[in-house]
Amino acid sequence: MAYVPVPKDLNRVKTKVMFSLTKRQLICFALAAAVGVPVYFLTKPGLGITAADMLMVVIILPFIFLALYKKDGQPAEKILGHVIKSMFLRDKVRVYRTNNIYAVIQQEIKEKEELKIEQQCGKGTS
Numbered sequence: 001m002a003y004v005p006v007p008k009d010l011n012r013v014k015t016k017v018m019f020s021l022t023k024r025q026l027i028c029f030a031l032a033a034a035v036g037v038p039v040y041f042l043t044k045p046g047l048g049i050t051a052a053d054m055l056m057v058v059i060i061l062p063f064i065f066l067a068l069y070k071k072d073g074q075p076a077e078k079i080l081g082h083v084i085k086s087m088f089l090r091d092k093v094r095v096y097r098t099n100n101i102y103a104v105i106q107q108e109i110k111e112k113e114e115l116k117i118e119q120q121c122g123k124g125t126s
Contacts (some may be wrong), residue, residue, distance in 0.1 A: 024075070028067030036060040 021029070040056040047055065069076040 025067045028063050032060040032063035032067075035063070 036056045036059050039059055040052050043055055044052040066076050069079075071079060
């Protein structure tokens, strides 16, 4: 009898649309074909077959990377977005700041005590 393993974590199982590819992979591969094939046919007469092949592969690789790469459940464009934010958009040195609730409470207690002392002093002098 045939044995088929069933994964316990069904969150990682993606629904396949066509040719055992997900919708994301189909879209990325279609975009790669839509960009790569015209580039190949337009550059083949001027560059030759080998150079046109290499140029097409170089142009298609980012689409394939976006379609297939996933790390820690995040797709490639989210990871690249995080890298760009951390390297270029945010400050290189980030100061660690906290909202110390205990300091706020201590300040309120100090202000209340000072107010009580002022009221007691005001009553004693009048």
